[in-house]
Amino acid sequence: xxxxxxxxxxxxxxxxxxxxxxxxxxxxxxxxxxxxxxxxxxxxxxxxxxxxxxxxxxxxxxxxxxxxxxxxxxxxxxxxxxxxxxxxxxxxxxxxxxxxxxxxxxxxxxxxxxxxxxxxxxxxxxxxxxxxxxxxxxxxxxxxxxxxxxxxxxxxxxxxxxxxxxxxxxxxxxxxxxxxxxxxxxxxxxxxxxxxxxxxxxxxxxxxxxxxxxxxxxxxxxxxxxxxxxxxxxxxxxxxxxxxxxxxxxxxxxxxxxxxxxxxxxxxxxxxxxxxxxxxxxxxxxxxxxxxxxxxxxxxxxxxxxxxxxxxxxxxxxxxxxxxxxxxxxxxxxxxxxxxxxxxxxxxxxxxxxxxxxxxxxxxxxxxxxxxxxxxxxxxxxxxxxxxxxxxxxxxxxxxxxxxxxxxxxxxxxxxxxxxxxxxx
Amino acid sequence: xxxxxxxxxxxxxxxxxxxxxxxxxxxxxxxxxxxxxxxxxxxxxxxxxxxxxxxxxxxxxxxxxxxxxxxxxxxxxxxxxxxxxxxxxxxxxxxxxxxxxxxxxxxxxxxxxxxxxxxxxxxxxxxxxxxxxxxxxxxxxxxxxxxxxxxxxxxxxxxxxxxxxxxxxxxxxxxxxxxxxxxxxxxxxxxxxxxxxxxxxxxxxxxxxxxxxxxxxxxxxxxxxxxxxxxxxxxxxxxxxxxxxxxxxxxxxxxxxxxxxxxxxxxxxxxxxxxxxxxxxxxxxxxxxxxxxxxxxxxxxxxxxxxxxxxxxx
Numbered sequence: 001x002x003x004x005x006x007x008x009x010x011x012x013x014x015x016x017x018x019x020x021x022x023x024x025x026x027x028x029x030x031x032x033x034x035x036x037x038x039x040x041x042x043x044x045x046x047x048x049x050x051x052x053x054x055x056x057x058x059x060x061x062x063x064x065x066x067x068x069x070x071x072x073x074x075x076x077x078x079x080x081x082x083x084x085x086x087x088x089x090x091x092x093x094x095x096x097x098x099x100x101x102x103x104x105x106x107x108x109x110x111x112x113x114x115x116x117x118x119x120x121x122x123x124x125x126x127x128x129x130x131x132x133x134x135x136x137x138x139x140x141x142x143x144x145x146x147x148x149x150x151x152x153x154x155x156x157x158x159x160x161x162x163x164x165x166x167x168x169x170x171x172x173x174x175x176x177x178x179x180x181x182x183x184x185x186x187x188x189x190x191x192x193x194x195x196x197x198x199x200x201x202x203x204x205x206x207x208x209x210x211x212x213x214x215x216x217x218x219x220x221x222x223x224x225x226x227x228x229x230x231x232x233x234x235x236x237x238x239x240x241x242x243x244x245x246x247x248x249x250x251x252x253x254x255x256x257x258x259x260x261x262x263x264x265x266x267x268x269x270x271x272x273x274x275x276x277x278x279x280x281x282x283x284x285x286x287x288x289x290x291x292x293x294x295x296x297x298x299x300x301x302x303x304x305x306x307x308x309x310x311x312x313x314x315x316x317x318x319x320x321x322x323x324x325x326x327x328x329x330x331x332x333x334x335x336x337x338x339x340x341x342x343x344x345x346x347x348x349x350x351x352x353x354x355x356x357x358x359x360x361x362x363x364x365x366x367x368x369x370x371x372x373x374x375x376x377x378x379x380x381x382x383x384x385x386x387x388x389x390x391x392x393x394x395x396x397x398x399x400x401x402x403x404x405x406x407x408x409x410x411x412x413x414x415x416x417x418x419x420x421x422x423x424x425x
Numbered sequence: 426x427x428x429x430x431x432x433x434x435x436x437x438x439x440x441x442x443x444x445x446x447x448x449x450x451x452x453x454x455x456x457x458x459x460x461x462x463x464x465x466x467x468x469x470x471x472x473x474x475x476x477x478x479x480x481x482x483x484x485x486x487x488x489x490x491x492x493x494x495x496x497x498x499x500x501x502x503x504x505x506x507x508x509x510x511x512x513x514x515x516x517x518x519x520x521x522x523x524x525x526x527x528x529x530x531x532x533x534x535x536x537x538x539x540x541x542x543x544x545x546x547x548x549x550x551x552x553x554x555x556x557x558x559x560x561x562x563x564x565x566x567x568x569x570x571x572x573x574x575x576x577x578x579x580x581x582x583x584x585x586x587x588x589x590x591x592x593x594x595x596x597x598x599x600x601x602x603x604x605x606x607x608x609x610x611x612x613x614x615x616x617x618x619x620x621x622x623x624x625x626x627x628x629x630x631x632x633x634x635x636x637x638x639x640x641x642x643x644x645x646x647x648x649x650x651x652x653x654x655x656x657x658x659x660x661x662x663x664x665x666x667x668x669x670x671x672x673x674x675x676x677x678x679x680x681x682x683x684x685x686x687x688x689x690x691x692x693x694x695x696x697x698x699x700x701x702x703x704x705x706x707x708x709x710x711x712x713x714x715x716x717x718x719x720x721x722x723x724x725x726x727x728x729x730x731x732x733x734x735x736x737x738x739x
Binding site for chain 2: 042048078117124
């Protein structure tokens with residue numbers, strides 16, 4: 001695939017939203033500091049009854065599903081063979097990279113003894129019975145895959161760079177120190193450029209194998225995120241505890257992935273004042289209702305098979321959340337079935353948002369809302385706990401905002417128009 | 426550009442789903458676990474317990490250094506005269522509680538690790554920090570491998586493993602049958618050794634079961650006719666006798682199947698021999714490479730056509 005499909009978004013980096021997000025991130029990181037000094041209990045409301053709180057439920061279980069845009073796009077482009085979506089993949093991969101990278105980071109904040117995490121790489125400690133083991137290895141591998149998938153964007157930039165900012169900085173530093181700048185530095189910078197130029201075509205050749213790995217790994221760990229709760233048969237409400245948890249989580253991450261790709265594209269086009277990608281998005285939106293129909297049928301069929309339909313319609317606390325999740329996903333899908341609504345960017349946005357909300361609520365239901373460890377236990381996240389999650393999410397958006405302005409990530413506009421014309425013919 | 430093919434996509438999805446489902450059905454054939462009655466455990470008889478809490482203090486005295494236990498201060502006790510845990514916590518491995526239904530109906534109950542025959546905590550621990558000794562049946566915890574993910578807490582049906590929420594260097598706390606302390610020195614757990622009324626018996630599971638059955642036979646009017654832990658979640662090595670329904674004593678009503686068997690069945694069949702992931706990867710590779718080639722060929726064709734056009738234009 002050619003690298004000319006992407007362009008750097010030329011705009012100021014220091015915008016008001018940058019400052020705002022930076023502030024939120026800093027607050028989050030300060031609180032993370034508090035957590036490491038005073039213990040997890042100092043910043044969170046987690047307890048021995050609810051040992052997994054919002055960090056695992058949102059940052060890991062839901063966050064990685066929201067970061068499945070890259071996964072969904074890769075399936076669409078390389079497996080379903082819609083190469084004309086290719087210009088959209090780099091921004092999807094960038095968001096996935098941030099989503100997964102920060103999910104991994106959140107885990108390191110959440111676990112009590114992170115310094116022992118090296119045990120994941122010691123075969124004698126491996127524990128194949130544990131869904132967590134599978135999730136951990138797969139997520140680490142997938143984050144690496146995402147980095148590799150994103151590497152071409154970095155290499156292209158390195159190849160062409162003239163190191164202007166760096167040169168200025170170095171000149172200033174040497175001037176400050178009253179020294180003459182040695183020639184060597186220029187040579188070394190050139191060597192980096194040469195290396196990037198050498199690496200890029202070689203990476204391009206094997207990239208497809210990495211990309212397919214990037215489809216296989218999420219298929220594995222997204223289903224395992226569902227398997228994680230299989231063990232909690234006495235604690236998870238029967239509306240959600242089923243042997244189909246892995247399958248439901250897998251389909252769930254796919255429809256969330258496509259919907260989030262739509263949302264991200266609409267939001268970034270709006271924020272960066274670019275033309276909307278209505279045609280591509282409505283094409284992509286065609287797939288979503290089929291996935292949700294499969295998902296909803298498995299949910300209903302499984303409930304009927306286990307004799308839980310009455311519980312689902314009992315309108316108690318659990319049934320309320322179940323119905324909400326169900327209606328959000330079903331409502332969004334109904335909207336997307338209509339070709340007319342799909343052609344409107346507003347309806348696309350609304351229906352995709354409904355589906356993401358419903359899909360995310362499903363994960364919340366499984367990890368927190370439907371989880372009841374017994375009498376006397378309650379959980380609602382503490383303010384500091386929420387602020388840590390907010391800080392991490394803010395950092396994610398911040399990183400995206402900055403990287404699209406220094407690396408070629410967003411689809412190139414004139415190429416797009418050409419492609420549109422080509423498809424029309 | 427190829428025509429959109431929903432069929433191909435559904436095929437891939439279907440293959441994945443089928444792989445997941447196919448495994449599930451033949452999983453039921455896998456062998457269920459065997460209960461080993463030669464392993465060691467304890468029998469707690471609630472009708473004998475007088476609630477003196479000597480077991481609690483002995484446990485803390487013996488295991489405080491090794492097990493990272495500490496005294497817990499009550500709000501009414503500013504001078505810290507008593508150790509007053511409210512529940513099992515990151516500082517307390519065993520606990521006596523009083524359950525009072527009326528002035529006449531009440532019972533003490535002792536909480537500590539149940540030492541399951543098929544422990545959920547061992548099944549879910551991603552780094553093998555939770556282990557079950559094949560010979561003694563003791564479920565033990567190793568803080569030097571534990572990453573502190575607390576999956577064991579999610580998994581345990583008895584809510585036994587506790588986490589030290591208030592410490593910068595936390596660990597999981599749970600009973601290990603004094604494996605490295607009292608058992609080594611005296612051949613018996615500290616709580617069973619200390620109990621002044623013989624409410625806690627220590628020994629092999631088969632002997633404890635025989636003793637429990639004998640008591641049930643001798644005084645049928647006194648006890649609820651059930652040995653809690655004999656069958657629950659595939660059997661536990663910590664057994665209970667009581668005069669009040671066990672659920673009223675805070676012990677959950679559980680099925681005989683171990684939750685770990687259910688989850689392992691599914692996990693194992695999906696990943697049996699790592700065949701499904703490898704098959705998925707190779708299939709996807711073939712599809713993706715074919716698509717790429719097709720696309721490159723088309724692009725090439727377009728390019729040549731364009732060149733021809735340009736030349737014609739000249």
